[in-house]
Amino acid sequence: MSSQRARRSLLTAAFLSLGLALTACGSRVDDAGGGAAAESCVDTSGDSVKIGFLNSRSGTMAISENTVYDSLKMAADQINASGGVLGKQLSVVAEDGASEPTIFAEKATKLIQSDCVAAVFGGWTSSSRKAMLPVFESNDALLFYPVQYEGLESSKNIFYTGATTNQQIVPALDYLKEQGVTSLFLVGSDYVFPQTANKIIKAYAAANGIEIKGEEYAPLGHTDFSTIVAKVRDAGAGAVFNTLNGDSNVAFFKEYRNLGLTPQTMPVLSVSIAEEEVGGIGVDNIVGQPVAWNYYQTIDSPENKKFVEEFKTTYGATKVTSDPMEAAYTSLFLWKGMVEKANSFAVPDVQAAAGGVSFDAPEGKVTVNGDNHHIAKTALIGKIGPDGLIYTEWSSGAPIEPDPYLKTYPWAGSLSG
Amino acid sequence: MTALLRSRYAVGIGFLVAAVLLFAVAPALLTTFRLGLLGKYLCYAMVAVGIGLAWGRGGMLTLGQGVFFGIGAYLMAMHLKLADAGPGGVPDFMALISSDGVPGWWEPFRSGAVTIVAILVLPTLLATLLGLATFRRRVRGAYFAILSQALAAAFAILLIGNPTATGGSTGLNNFKGFFGFSLRDPANRQMLYFIAAGVLLLMVFVAWRLMVSRFGELLVACRDAEERVRFLGYDPATIKTVAFAVAGMMAGIGGALFVPIVGIISPNDVGVVPSIGLLIGVAIGGRTTLAGPVLGAIAVAWAETTLSEQFPSGWTYAQGLLFMLVVAFLPGGLASLVSWRRRRSDTADPTAGADPEPAPAEVLAPAEGRTT
Numbered sequence: 184m185s186s187q188r189a190r191r192s193l194l195t196a197a198f199l200s201l202g203l204a205l206t207a208c209g210s211r212v213d214d215a216g217g218g219a220a221a222e223s224c225v226d227t228s229g230d231s232v233k234i235g236f237l238n239s240r241s242g243t244m245a246i247s248e249n250t251v252y253d254s255l256k257m258a259a260d261q262i263n264a265s266g267g268v269l270g271k272q273l274s275v276v277a278e279d280g281a282s283e284p285t286i287f288a289e290k291a292t293k294l295i296q297s298d299c300v301a302a303v304f305g306g307w308t309s310s311s312r313k314a315m316l317p318v319f320e321s322n323d324a325l326l327f328y329p330v331q332y333e334g335l336e337s338s339k340n341i342f343y344t345g346a347t348t349n350q351q352i353v354p355a356l357d358y359l360k361e362q363g364v365t366s367l368f369l370v371g372s373d374y375v376f377p378q379t380a381n382k383i384i385k386a387y388a389a390a391n392g393i394e395i396k397g398e399e400y401a402p403l404g405h406t407d408f409s410t411i412v413a414k415v416r417d418a419g420a421g422a423v424f425n426t427l428n429g430d431s432n433v434a435f436f437k438e439y440r441n442l443g444l445t446p447q448t449m450p451v452l453s454v455s456i457a458e459e460e461v462g463g464i465g466v467d468n469i470v471g472q473p474v475a476w477n478y479y480q481t482i483d484s485p486e487n488k489k490f491v492e493e494f495k496t497t498y499g500a501t502k503v504t505s506d507p508m509e510a511a512y513t514s515l516f517l518w519k520g521m522v523e524k525a526n527s528f529a530v531p532d533v534q535a536a537a538g539g540v541s542f543d544a545p546e547g548k549v550t551v552n553g554d555n556h557h558i559a560k561t562a563l564i565g566k567i568g569p570d571g572l573i574y575t576e577w578s579s580g581a582p583i584e585p586d587p588y589l590k591t592y593p594w595a596g597s598l599s600g
Numbered sequence: 601m602t603a604l605l606r607s608r609y610a611v612g613i614g615f616l617v618a619a620v621l622l623f624a625v626a627p628a629l630l631t632t633f634r635l636g637l638l639g640k641y642l643c644y645a646m647v648a649v650g651i652g653l654a655w656g657r658g659g660m661l662t663l664g665q666g667v668f669f670g671i672g673a674y675l676m677a678m679h680l681k682l683a684d685a686g687p688g689g690v691p692d693f694m695a696l697i698s699s700d701g702v703p704g705w706w707e708p709f710r711s712g713a714v715t716i717v718a719i720l721v722l723p724t725l726l727a728t729l730l731g732l733a734t735f736r737r738r739v740r741g742a743y744f745a746i747l748s749q750a751l752a753a754a755f756a757i758l759l760i761g762n763p764t765a766t767g768g769s770t771g772l773n774n775f776k777g778f779f780g781f782s783l784r785d786p787a788n789r790q791m792l793y794f795i796a797a798g799v800l801l802l803m804v805f806v807a808w809r810l811m812v813s814r815f816g817e818l819l820v821a822c823r824d825a826e827e828r829v830r831f832l833g834y835d836p837a838t839i840k841t842v843a844f845a846v847a848g849m850m851a852g853i854g855g856a857l858f859v860p861i862v863g864i865i866s867p868n869d870v871g872v873v874p875s876i877g878l879l880i881g882v883a884i885g886g887r888t889t890l891a892g893p894v895l896g897a898i899a900v901a902w903a904e905t906t907l908s909e910q911f912p913s914g915w916t917y918a919q920g921l922l923f924m925l926v927v928a929f930l931p932g933g934l935a936s937l938v939s940w941r942r943r944r945s946d947t948a949d950p951t952a953g954a955d956p957e958p959a960p961a962e963v964l965a966p967a968e969g970r971t972t
Binding site: 210211241278279281284285286288289292293296297308309310313314316317318321373374375378379402403597 | 699761775777863864
């Protein structure tokens with residue numbers, strides 16, 4: 184009897200507390216000013232200021248993102264050695280994104296709300312960026328994202344220091360067209376970057392009289408390419424546009440060579456293979472193939488010589504430098520430039536000061552576009568040499584203004600709508 | 601242990617302590633960020649309650665609870681995306697890679713009521729069908745485990761392979777509101793945490809009632825001697841299916857609450873690895889007990905966050921090591937430490953011998969691949 188009463192009162196208590204919780208709710212979606220972001224907790228009173236690095240240190244992307252982490256670390260050390268930012272030393276809080284979008288979102292929240300960092304640097308896959316975007320927007324914080332991506336995005340809380348499509352994919356298509364290619368086969372990993380990139384490529388092809396002979400996707404991490412490569416061979420396209428990512432490239436290029444396809448018979452233009460990846464794929468399998476980026480280790484400039492030399496001194500003579508590493512390194516210096524121009528670490532001040540900030544980066548001079556938060560970069564098509572390094576074959580000559588929505592390209596009219 | 605479960609007094613105290621901790625202590629001590637994380641752990645704990653019922657009490661080693669969790673989560677995420685897009689609107693991620701508009705099968709989930717019913721019904725229904733199809737054919741042990749794991753793998757691949765409809769490997773995120781309430785407002789986020797805490801307590805209560813009921817006895821009997829239960833005139837398939845369906849429902853609800861609390865759902869959260877991760881929490885906590893799965897799941901999730909903050913990439917190894925240690929030396933989980941001590945002190949009690957539940961170590965002995 185008493186136990187029954189106890190049970191009943193327990194149930195009542197449970198439901199009462201649930202009801203209480205429900206009534207204690209805050210603003211509705213449509214409230215004016217409802218859901219204002221929490222006040223920033225960044226502490227700039229001491230002689231140091233915190234920044235966050237968020238890279239996958241474990242999981243499938245670790246092999247790539249560790250190199251970005253290394254070059255970010257080097258940039259922070261260099262800035263600290265030369266007196267810091269506004270006289271404050273940078274104190275780095277590093278977190279592991281674990282190659283999972285959900286973890287990226289969680290760790291980004293932690294860096295912003297718990298560690299109170301002034302800015303976060305990192306991310307690689309578009310999935311990780313898309314997972315972090317709402318976190319940075321709702322907390323009104325800053326992310327510097329260092330990897331080329333599929334465009335069609337422009338958040339006031341993200342600075343994109345890698346290439347957008349009109350600085351990498353569109354110039355690559357221009358290059359192929361100049362080379363007399365009239366038909367393409369599209370091969371990509373099955374996720375948002377290749378899919379969006381291919382949507383853009385198809386729009387370009389339709390407007391430029393290039394025939395798309397086929398379009399194949401493989402899941403990330405997929406390593407059996409016999410079927411896809413056979414389809415590529417049988418389609419007989421002028422070139423292959425490759426947006427595969429990660430390990431899949433190893434299997435793809437081995438199979439490609441196996442079936443007797445060469446850069447001379449059917450070149451494969453890749454947009455996700457840099458110096459770092461060439462070693463893994465095997466130079467023999469990929470030598471002579473074209474790639475599209477904005478930076479190569481072989482760029483002949485004093486800034487790049489210094490960058491490559493310092494990287495090798497810090498991390499070992501066998502290390503190579505690549506585009507995302509360079510873009511990450513550059514991103515930290517660009518943030519420094521913005522903060523110094525604004526004379527403030529506060530996000531609105533940095534955003535307001537961002538336009539026109541430039542840096543003599545290893546890839547050449549880059550300038551921040553204040554409207555879309557991308558940077559003007561020079562497009563370079565390179566060919567993989569027998570030593571595994573990439574040598575510039577074609578250049579856009581001058582930095583290309585970023586146009587993430589391809590608004591200045593008439594053929595792309597249907598894409599952003 | 602059963603004696604402990606039957607003691608309403610002890611369980612009542614347990615509930616009271618849990619309620620005080622969840623509703624008063626945690627919100628007072630934790631920052632908004634940490635409270636949100638605790639909310640996430642509570643969602644995992646909901647799945648764990650179900651696993652405790654299906655695996656701990658029913659002997660069904662389910663490696664695929666991520667599927668039910670995922671269905672609940674994606675249904676909720678679809679509704680939130682559609683609600684954000686407004687009447688007739690197209691969610692932002694769809695417009696990016698396709699211009700076909702909203703797929704037809706998304707349309708019903710514009711309605712909040714339909715979504716809630718679907719979250720409650722679909723995972724339960726799928727678990728029921730799956731249970732009937734397998735348990736009727738007397739698929740057990742390792743075979744059932746492999747089947748459930750394959751289902752989780754297939755589910756994740758299906759999600760990744762349909763980016764226009766499911767957001768692909770990014771999943772669904774960037775939710776603005778939750779049934780009209782802004783998700784940016786800390787007060788609303790706290791409300792979500794309270795809902796999760798209340799739902800979890802309710803689930804543990806339901807699990808407790810099931811455990812001490814006649815059904816609970818039959819379930820344990822099915823686990824330990826299915827043939828004998830059959831000879832006694834009961835249908836083990838039905839009993840196990842009911843337990844599995846309840847577990848599926850709990851996982852679905854956990855998934856649905858995970859979405860607004862965490863703000864993202866991706867195939868990484870529902871595939872094989874997270875499904876096994878949930879199981880590890882249950883094993884470590886003590887799968888045959890009432891509180892073990894819940895505490896184990898929360899502890900493992902908490903350890904993952906903390907350790908990965910301290911030692912990036914070290915967590916995976918720690919988790920594997922912990923699992924091996926528990927399986928090798930403590931097959932009943934940490935909870936068996938408690939019951940072992942109790943058993944020793946109870947030896948003078950003549951009723952102790954009547955305890956129908958075998959010691960956890962004995963449970964593992966008639967192995968049907970249950971420990972794999």
